Amino acid sequence: MASPKLxxxxxxxxxxxxxxxxxxxxxxxxxxxxxxxxxxxPNWVAGISIxxxxxxxxxxxxxxxxxxxxxxxxxxxxxxxxxxxxLMSGHKDMVTQYLSPWGDMLESMGHAMFSSMAAMSALVNGxxxxxxxxxxxxxxxxxxTTSFYDTSPMIATLEKYADFDRINxxxxxxxxxxxxxxxxxxxxxxxxxxKLTPKHFIASxxxxxxFPATEIDGEYYWDGGCxxxxxxxxxxxxxxxxxxxxxxxxLWSAAGPLPTDIFQVNERLKDIQYSSRTRTVxxxxxxMQRMRKALLDTIDRVPASVRExxxxxxxxxQHMMGARYNVIHLIYQNKxxxxxxxxxxxxxxxxxxxxxxxxxxxxETLRYPQCLELPREGENFVxxxxxxxxxxxxxxxRAENVIKSKxxxxxxxxxxxxxxxxKRAATKxxxxxxxxxxxx
Numbered sequence: 001m002a003s004p005k006l007x008x009x010x011x012x013x014x015x016x017x018x019x020x021x022x023x024x025x026x027x028x029x030x031x032x033x034x035x036x037x038x039x040x041x042p043n044w045v046a047g048i049s050i051x052x053x054x055x056x057x058x059x060x061x062x063x064x065x066x067x068x069x070x071x072x073x074x075x076x077x078x079x080x081x082x083x084x085x086x087l088m089s090g091h092k093d094m095v096t097q098y099l100s101p102w103g104d105m106l107e108s109m110g111h112a113m114f115s116s117m118a119a120m121s122a123l124v125n126g127x128x129x130x131x132x133x134x135x136x137x138x139x140x141x142x143x144x145t146t147s148f149y150d151t152s153p154m155i156a157t158l159e160k161y162a163d164f165d166r167i168n169x170x171x172x173x174x175x176x177x178x179x180x181x182x183x184x185x186x187x188x189x190x191x192x193x194x195k196l197t198p199k200h201f202i203a204s205x206x207x208x209x210x211f212p213a214t215e216i217d218g219e220y221y222w223d224g225g226c227x228x229x230x231x232x233x234x235x236x237x238x239x240x241x242x243x244x245x246x247x248x249x250x251l252w253s254a255a256g257p258l259p260t261d262i263f264q265v266n267e268r269l270k271d272i273q274y275s276s277r278t279r280t281v282x283x284x285x286x287x288m289q290r291m292r293k294a295l296l297d298t299i300d301r302v303p304a305s306v307r308e309x310x311x312x313x314x315x316x317x318q319h320m321m322g323a324r325y326n327v328i329h330l331i332y333q334n335k336x337x338x339x340x341x342x343x344x345x346x347x348x349x350x351x352x353x354x355x356x357x358x359x360x361x362x363x364e365t366l367r368y369p370q371c372l373e374l375p376r377e378g379e380n381f382v383x384x385x386x387x388x389x390x391x392x393x394x395x396x397x398r399a400e401n402v403i404k405s406k407x408x409x410x411x412x413x414x415x416x417x418x419x420x421x422x423k424r425a426a427t428k429x430x431x432x433x434x435x436x437x438x439x440x
Contacts, residue, residue: 020049021251030358060162177224
């Protein structure tokens, strides 16, 4: 069922942040469809690897055509269905009728078999419109010719489904994470700073040794996931700060069951490595925002007569006021029938499963419309995870609680102060200064 239209106009910035994860990326396309159905159109998209490619399709099309173009893009880079829907439906009905006690088990076994076949096909034959086996692999001579596959087919695919004039128009900001091969540094290609081409998007997904480095202006780049697989920290740290609503869509879950065989070990390793500890980033931002509030509270305790004599106080208040951030976190949850090859299993059946899961998770999130509300005064930073139904807020921190925990034998008396006195005074003086400047 389509979600009701929701108003997020209170936020100057609405960002969609997309992790890398290969074939799992159709989950992100499903999430975007859910957003579009609710009338939410991000004005900033940031991605790494497959997330960067999804960013190209979203930013490279008008809002009313984005979901259609995402479908066309994913149908291009995925295998044709191994089994037709009518045959699959008939097979499932037969199993349910005659072998109902084992129906679910047989269905899972069949899905696992088809998945492994699709993954093997990708390894041997590549994926149409995405990558193809390199003759005489792994090649050599330069970083952009040393790999097992050639990603040049993706250039034509991106040019077919994304308008690069629109991408560079400024209508939607685009940020792509990549790794500089020579320096090892994490870099961002940002449409507010450089003109983006298909090579910038491909560079963000040039994961070695399967894919070659991408050369741009004499520098070679690998997949951003070599350093960090999520651009969330970049979006939260950019200046000037603005009130921001972020939809963070992860394809790898850091938490998971203990592995019991070597294939599960490989799968678990990928989950941990590429999850990039998104919660670590949000926890760090929570702490930063709490420290900002603690400093503002400290300045409020300084007598006004002292603050008026020293411009440092106004400077610090303006610097620390910051903005309010609301991060809606969606994480793809592994399916029991998936294996260590899930990121290069490009079958149409699995693509549809990922897509519908993303759409479902977004619809479930929007069943809690209060999670989209602008953080209240003093909160600064909030997060919401639909899988845990948990909302965390920076307002949960109180500086006096820290003091009490350290000096429980001698409680500290709070001096009566008026909240946000320093902030209001600084704002008033800044406005007055601006009028004086205009008059001059």
